Amino acid sequence: MHTLDGTELIKQFDIEHLKTNVGRVVTINACVHKIKEMGAFAFVMLRTGRYVVQSVYTNEGCKAPLSDIKEGYYITATGKVREEPRAIYGYEIELNDFTVLSVPAEDYPLHVSARKLGCSIEANLKYRSVALRNPHERAAFKIAEGVCEGFRRFLLQNGFTEIHTPKIVSAGAEGGANIFKLKYFGKDAFLAQSPQFYKQTCVAIFDRVFEIGPVYRAEKHNSTRHLNEYIGLDFEMGYIKDMYDVMNIETAMLKYVLEYIKAHYQNEIEITGAKIPEIDKIPTITFLEAINIVGGSKSKHDLEPADEVKICEQIYKEYGSEFVFITHFPSAKRPFYAMDNPDDPRLAESFDLLFRGLEITTGGQRIHDYQQQVEKMKRMNLNPDDFASYLDIHKYGMPPHGGLGIGLERLVMKLLNLPNIRQASLFPRDINHLDP
């Protein structure tokens, strides 16, 4: 028997460690990212979990021979830190020794140390565990971490409760055929298309809630903007006057998230060249106004991808905003739980948020009254009996409420101007990719 007290922790490398140790010898665990032989010396670029650090090898200065390492080896290196304005981050390490910890069995099939990976998306996905070692590729996931953390911190500070709801469910939230089916101990079950029913349920419990979790859509799209499993950033809140209360929280949250990313992910912003937008005010237009912008007729019931691009261009030109809310979609195109507009029930109290030409959010006010919800289900040819446990929340009471869902990968894709949403998902799931 012995004991552990949690005081001797191995530390993660941080770039600050170089700045505070100029002139001293440091030890660093890293992967050999690239070796550039320069004749009398060599640059050995050391890849840590977040940074690529420059070290300099010389025969005289280092005990271990350079021939002991190759790209892809994992080593522990020691050396003195010096300032070097030409090095990235402004510091480099004069190597005086290293130990090899682990040797790969084969060379990388992709050019990991290139500034950009440069291979096809198919090769990228085939060798995903290698592709993600490229600093430019992996940077998107630190930005994604920042989006989640900003979202979460803002909502926790505003009294939201973080929840975890089941992804194996007995009924779809959005309806339709785009739903993955499975057998659950002999019963038919589905993978959740959104946490919609559960987050509404939780409004009656915690007043305001949020969840960050997977969402499943069995759509046969094979586009650059669809995934079949993605991460939903969802929140739902009670005691709203109308959907603008939800939109105001989203506006404040997005401001917070963008500031959070700028404060904590400058390294990844520089690696990717991302332009993080400023939010002052977000314009909000109605669906009819949106249709006017795209020059379509009033008979149009939904927006096409090309419409979203055109609307964003026009709004940016007129108001300088890269975000725009669109409200009052036709009720027929919104889910059965959407609250209808009190003045014109053909319109729903629901909205989308577009960012740089892409819809990243859908939200709105929900029906909270039991009779009203049952009647709308019937009008939409749904059988209320199929939604019995969901309708319990209306039957036993809940406050006026609304909320929204944001697609994490879409937001990250647009923040980083990525050409394909798959580069914003660590291990994307699409119609052709289930592995790795």
Next chain:
Amino acid sequence: MHTLDGTELIKQFDIEHLKTNVGRVVTINACVHKIKEMGAFAFVMLRTGRYVVQSVYTNEGCKAPLSDIKEGYYITATGKVREEPRAIYGYEIELNDFTVLSVPAEDYPLHVSARKLGCSIEANLKYRSVALRNPHERAAFKIAEGVCEGFRRFLLQNGFTEIHTPKIVSAGAEGGANIFKLKYFGKDAFLAQSPQFYKQTCVAIFDRVFEIGPVYRAEKHNSTRHLNEYIGLDFEMGYIKDMYDVMNIETAMLKYVLEYIKAHYQNEIEITGAKIPEIDKIPTITFLEAINIVGGSKSKHDLEPADEVKICEQIYKEYGSEFVFITHFPSAKRPFYAMDNPDDPRLAESFDLLFRGLEITTGGQRIHDYQQQVEKMKRMNLNPDDFASYLDIHKYGMPPHGGLGIGLERLVMKLLNLPNIRQASLFPRDINHLDP
């Protein structure tokens, strides 16, 4: 067209709001939790998302008639705050008006306003959306929020990257038959039994990672300690010397989590009467030592639930610790990715953590060398070809590494001394429950 700037946000009620407004009129959105008529006046207990606040109704003091409200109604109430030492939290509101926002269609089928719900677990699950409105029931989920937030903050501060990995996968991590199957665009797919393969992959990318996400086990258990969908708190880290580096991080993390809960969830600790343990040092014993404690023979290959209880009792008696690590389980009982002990390959470099008689963590060092992993797979009668994309991480290199998984609901169950793990899951999934 108009704009939103995110400055006018509706606020969530916080108990601090009463303390800072003594003598002033406040407005509060709440559910009518309970009405206690006292003759000349009535207590109207107001349930907000986290607190139940006492208000006092009198005919003279309040414009609206008491008969306008019943338990379960959602209202906006106004009134003057006064100190009242006999009230919970030490404050109460003299009601001067209220407006009804929403009226339930039926009375609650459960006694929501009772201190403890007092119904059977079956009734609790049948009317889950009502049961969770009971302040004692819902408190577990604020504690769960605190566990996640403490886990996350500690790991982010220690250089871990938060990741999201797919839950639809092409192969199980743990193997065995306990896996949910589904069709994925014509291919066979499964629900992930753990993020094991992906978090290992991510060690080669980010050095250290964590994930909080759902985990699926198709086990036919119907016990008080098993769920078929639960939340896994997982981390994995590179550059470890041995599994004790992982155990030390877990020890420090648990200390942080428990302090975080005590600092932020005193309200829920009081509601539930939870005893949050202190961690000084965590004892660590080998599997053989554990078997000696339970008086079993050396031929025993695993611990039974009763063994875990007995071991924890003994460790608490001897060392005063409610946690105990057990190391060096027989290799045959650990997964194929477990590193074998260099001195005795019949033992694995893996561990469990027991807390109050229940296993809450499994972890260990993993194999990082390609040949070693392929050979162990063959020894265990697995076909390496079935794990080709997983083996890419070994083939193309990764540092020595290890990690662990913690079951969120088990940890919360034991922290709150709940009799059934279903009370630590908002909408539990077990062999009989798929709905709500």
